[in-house]
Amino acid sequence: MTDLKSLSLGKRIQALRKQQGLTQEALSEMMAISPQAVSKWENAQSCPDIMALPRLANCLGVSIDLLLTGEDASATPNTPARKPEELIVRMAVEEPGEVRICINLPFAFFRYAVLYNMLTFTFSADGDEINPATVQALHNLDYKAIVQMIESGVTGKLVDVNDASIKLAIWTE
């Protein structure tokens, strides 16, 4: 695990971003800024605006203390985990060189969608934008097991498929 204390602010942002499984584009989308701005932070060409720090820390899943210093002053072994209802289930599907799709659902909504069999994807298997193998991979996932994992306190990356034709990840944030 990277020692965050020894890193510069830019490299710390980069390390935390990668830890969250985010690309520069994804982080910039969450922050409503350009990907170039994120790149400049990471390469020490500029610093995030002070007003952006709470949002940046939130996006990276850390406290402002940890973001700025590499140490979390408030962290104790007894820090309660976040409730499942406070989590977002994030899904990213990428066919390298073709298409990238991201679905972000509040866990409470994701749970209902699974429970009521509403988690259907609006892609057809013979569509142009996404190949049938990818659709199949999405349909084959055991979403009920994912709900159970999150409800039992498992967080972070839950599914990670990475081969030449498809990258599929599901994680909580």
Added chain:
Amino acid sequence: MKIRIYDPRKDADKTFWIPTGFLFSKVGMYLMAKSVSAQARKEYEKKLEAAWRTQGEVDVDDLISLEDVQKAERLDPPITEEQAREMFAVLKDSKYLMRGLPLFSLESTKGFRVRIDL
């Protein structure tokens, strides 16, 4: 709920606003289910194309036909009214939790982009 589509062929984007509750109406759920078929998507591509030709905001009359509405009214919805209310309430209360994340985004290497925000 805001739907934004960027078409690189036109180097332009269009934004559609749909009430979040519409997704849980009979018509909304019918259209979601219908959109799974390739044939239906082709129809919608034609409708979107027509909508694109109009100036300014998109008229939903170009996207949802009377036939769609009548068909939807005849079908049993996939979830009950109570379940729809539960799902709608959760989604509506999640704006802060989403922190600006889109519910859905698609980006193709051809430059086509779709983004749906709560």
